Amino acid sequence: MTTITAEEWNDVLFGAADLETGPSGGRMPHRIPAGLRRQLDGDAMFEWVESCSAGVRMRFRTSADRIALTVASTTLATNGVHPPIALVVRQGDDRSLVPLGDPTVVEIDAKRRVTGIRPAAPETVSVAVRPEQPVEIRRPHNARVELISLTADGTIEPSPPSGRRWIHYGSSISQGMDAVAADRTWPAAAASALDWDLRDLSLAGNAQLDGFVARTIRDTAADIITLKIGVNTVNADSFRERTFRPALHAFLDTVRDGHPTTPVVLITAIACPIHEHSPGPVVARPDGMAAAAIRSIEKDDGALTLARTREIIADAVASRGDDALTCIDGRELLGAHEADRLYDRLHPDQLGLDLIAERFVAMMR
Template identity: 55%
Template sequence: MSVIASGHEWGQFVSGAASLEEEEPGGVTVHRLPAWARAQVDDPLFSFAEACPVGVTVRFETDASFVTLTLSSTTLAPTGADPAPVTLIARQAGSETNVPLSAPSVIFLGPENRVVDVRRQDPETVTVPTAGSGPVEILLPHNAQVRLVSLESAGRLVPSPASGTRWTHYGSSISHGMNAVSAARTWPVAAASRLGWNLRNLSFAGNAQLDGFAARIIRDTPADVITLKVGINLVNADSMRERTFRPAVHAFLDTIREGHPSTLIAMISAVACPIHESAPGPVTKDSEGRARAASRAVHPDTGALSLRRTREILADVVHGRADERLMLVDGRELFGDEDVAMLYDGLHPDQDGLDLIARRFIALGKDWNVERIGEAS
C-alpha cells in the first residue's frame, strides 16, 4: 500500500501549481499563485478564480489497477440555481476517463456577487482506474477550489513530472473557461494536449488586469513559449484608460523580459465581442442576464478603452519595441466577427466556441519557432 498525504509528498505529484497550502485537519489547498501574490489583491472572486486549479494535474505511475483519491471541492452558483458539475479527468496512454465529484461544497451568490448561502460538504473519495500502461495524469477541476487529502494505491506510487515544451499562458475568463464542460475542454488545456506542450495556466476569470505580480511570476517561471491574452478584462471592468494601458503593457513586457530575454512571446489581443468593440466598459447585464456595455454619463469620454482601441494600442506597442521574439496575434484570428453567435451570454464563448479557439490556436502554434530551452522541473 502506498499513500500520499503530506504537503511534501503532494509537491512531488502536482504539476502546474504555485503553492500547496497545508490545511487543518489535513490536506493541501491547490493555488496557482504564491501567497505573496495572493496577498496583493483584496477581491473574493479573484481569490476563488486563483484557487480553481485549471491546468493543474496530479501525475504518477503505478502498477495497481486503480487508485483512490480523497479530496474536497468548493464551487460557486447563483442563488436558486444548481451548481455546474465538478469533475476530474484521468488520462493514461491516450485514453480519458471522466470522474465526477458528487459532493462539492457550494457558495451561493446573490446580486452583485454577494455570498448569501454556503452549503458545506465533507471530503469525498473517488476511484480512478489505472489499468493501462504509462504515466497517469489527473486533471483537477477548472471550476472549483480543491483540497487534496490523500492518494492511495495498492501498489507503488511514483511521481511522473510533466515534460514537453513549457508554455506559460496568461489570460481572462475565456482562457480560464469556467463554463467549459470539463477541465480538458478549456481551450488552453485542449491546445496543450494536442501540441504536446506543458502548460502553466495563469488565466483568471475577470482578472487579466496586467497586475505586476503576474508579470513577476511569468518572469520567474521557466518557459519555452509565453502567450499573453490581453484586453477584454481591462475593458469590461473599466479598469484602465489609454494613458495607463500603454505604459502598463510596456511594463508587463519589460518585467517578463528580465527573466526571458529571448523566449518567444505572443501578445494576443481580444477576441471578437460586439458589445465592447466600440463601446467602453464596464460590462453590465440586462434583464435576461446577457452582457452589455454600460451607458456612459460623460461624452465624449476621451481615453476610455474599447476592444478596438486596445487592439490598436497593443499593435503599436509590439511593433514599436523592435523585439524579434515578440509577436502579435489578432484575437479575431482565434474567434472572429463570424463566430459571435457562439457568445452564449454576449461575452463568453460556449463550448463550441472554446473548441474553435483551441483548434485555431493549435494551427498557429504548430508554425511558431519555439526554441526548447530544457525540460520542466
Template identity: 45%
Template sequence: MRPTPITPDLVRGAAELETTARGLRPHRLPGWARRQFPDPYLGLMESQAAGVRLTFRTPATALTLTTHPSRLSYTGLPRPRGRIDVAVDGEVVLRDVLTGGDHTELDMATGVATPHQGPPHTTEVSGLPGREVTVEIWLPHNEAVELVALHADAPVAAVPEPGRRWVHYGSSISQGSNAAGPTEVWTAVAARAAGVQLRNLGFGGNAMVDPFVARTIRDAPAELLSVKLGINVVNGDTMRLRAFVPAVHGFLDTVRDGHPDTPLLLISPLHCGIHENTPGPGAFDPASLATGTPRFIATGDPDDVPRGKLTLTVVRTALAEIAAQRADPNLHHLDGTALYGPADAETHPLPDGLHPDTAAHRIIGTRFAEYLGKY
C-alpha cells in the same frame, strides 16, 4: 489499496501547495502575490485549479483520489458543477463530475452570502492496464479543491515534465468559463494538441495587467509565454487608453527581466459583440436574470471613446502598435479574432454574450495549438 503521499513533484500547473486541515490546496499564484492584493474575488479565481493536474507513472489497475471541493453558487441561478478528468497515456478515460464539498451561496438581490458544508468527493479510476502508464488527473477549472488522499493498488512515481513549458496569462475565457471540463478549456486543448506543459494563469474577471502577475511569469520556468489582454480592462472599465498602453509596456518589461529571449505571444481579445465598439463596464442583463440564464451587456457610452475609453477595437489597435514599437524579435502579436472572430460568432455564438461554449473552446484551442508549434 495503498496510500500514496501527494508530494509537490506529482502536481503540475500550480505555484504552490497550501497545507490545510484536510490536505493540500493548490494555488495558481504564489503567496507573496496573493498578499499584495488580498481581494476575495481574485482569491477565489486563483484557487480554482485551472490547468492543475496530478501526473505520475504507475502499473496500477485501480486508484482513487479524494478531494474536498469548494465553490461559489448563486441563488436561483444553477451552475454546472466542476469536473475531474483522468487521462491515461494522453487519452481521457474518465470525466467525473464533482459532488459534495463546501459552497457559499450568494443572493445577488440582497448581497447575503450563506455558507454550506458538504462531504468530500472521491474519484475512482478502474480498468487501468496493469502496466506502466502515465496518468494525468486534471483538477476542476471552476472550483477550488483540497487534495485529501491518493490511493493505488501499485506504486506511483513522479515523472519529469516532457516537452516545453508554456505559461499563459488571460481572463475567464483562458481559465475556462463555460467549458464543460478541465481538458476542454481552450488552453488545455491547445497544450494537449501541441504536446506542451501548461501553466494556466487565466483568472476570471482579473486579467488586469497586474504587476504581481508579471513578476510571477518572470520567475516561472518556461520555454513559451503568452499574454492575452483586453477583455477584463474593458468590461471592468478599469483603465483608459492613457493608462493601458504604458501598463502593458511595463508588464512586458517585467516579463522580459526573467525571459529576455523566450518566445512571447501578445494576444488581443477574441471577438465579443457587446464590447467591440461599446465601452464597459459590463453588467448582467437584468431581464436575463429573471429567466435563470444570465447574459452580459455593455453599459458604457461609445461617445466616450475619443476621450480614452476602451473598447475591444481600441485595445486591438493598441496592442498591435505596442508589439510593433518594441525592438523584440521574439515578441509576436496575434490578433485574437484569428482564434474566434465574427464568423465564428455566427456559427458558435457566445451563450452568455461573453464566454465561449465547449465547442468554441475546442475551436480556439485547436487553432492556437498551431501557433504553439511555430515557436
C-alpha cells in the same frame, strides 16, 4: 500500499505555484504564489478564480490497477445553482470523467464578497488504471479541490510532463469556466494537441495586467509565453488609454526581466460585438445576457473599447523592437461572423472554445 499526503503532493502535482493547508487538513494548490496573491487580499472573486486549478494536474505511475483519491471540493453558485464538477483521468488515448458529487457551495455577491457557504464533507473516489502507464488526473478548472490523500495498493512514482513549457495568461475565455471538462478549455486542449507542458495563469475577470502576475511569469521557467489581453480591462473599465499603454509595457518589462529571449506572443481580444466600439463596464441584463454600459466615448475621453485595445497592443509590440515578441489578432481565433458562439454575448460556448484551440494550434504549428 502507498499513500500520498501533505508535502508529498509536490512530487506528483504539476502546474501549481504552491500548496496551502485547507480546512479539511489537506493541501490546496494555488496558481499564484502566496506572497504575491496577498497583494489582492479581500477580493473574494479573485481568490476564487485563482484557486480553481486550471491546468493543474497530477501525473504519476503506479503498479496498482486501482487508486483511491480523497478530496474536499468547493464550487461557486450563482442564484443557488452551481455547475457539475469532475476530475478528468487520462492514460494515453483513454479518457474518463470522475464526478465529484457533494461539494461545499459558496456564494459571492456583486461586491465580490462571500455571502454564504454550505459546507460538505470530503469524499473518496475510486479510479481504475492500467499499471505502469502514466496516469494524468486533471483537476477541475471551475472548482477548488483540496487534496487529502492518494492511495494505491502498490507503488506510486512521479511522472513529470514533457514537451515545451508554455505559460498562458488570460481571462475567463481562457480559464473556460463554462467548458464541459478541465481538458476542454482552449489552452488545455491546445496543450494536449501540441504536446506542450501548460502552466495556466488564466484568471477569469482578472486579466488586469497585475504586477504580481507578471512577477509570477518572470519567475517561472518557460519556453514560450502567451498573453491574452484586452477583454477584462474593457469589461471592468479598469484603464484609460493613459494608463493602459504604460501598464502593458511595465508588464512586458517584468516578464522580460526573467525571460529576456523567450518567445512571447501577445493575443488581443476575440471578437465581442457589444464592446468592439462601446467602452465598459460590462453589465448583466435581467435575461442573463451581457451588455455594454450606456456611455459615450466623447463624454469619457480615453475610455477603452476592444478595437482600441487591439491598436494599442499592436503599437506597443511594434515599438519595442523585440524580435522575440509577436502579436496575434484575437479575431483570427474567433471572429465577428461567429458571434453566435458567444452564448451570453461575452463568453464562447464549447464549440467556440474548440474553434479557438484548433486555430491556435494551427498558428503555433
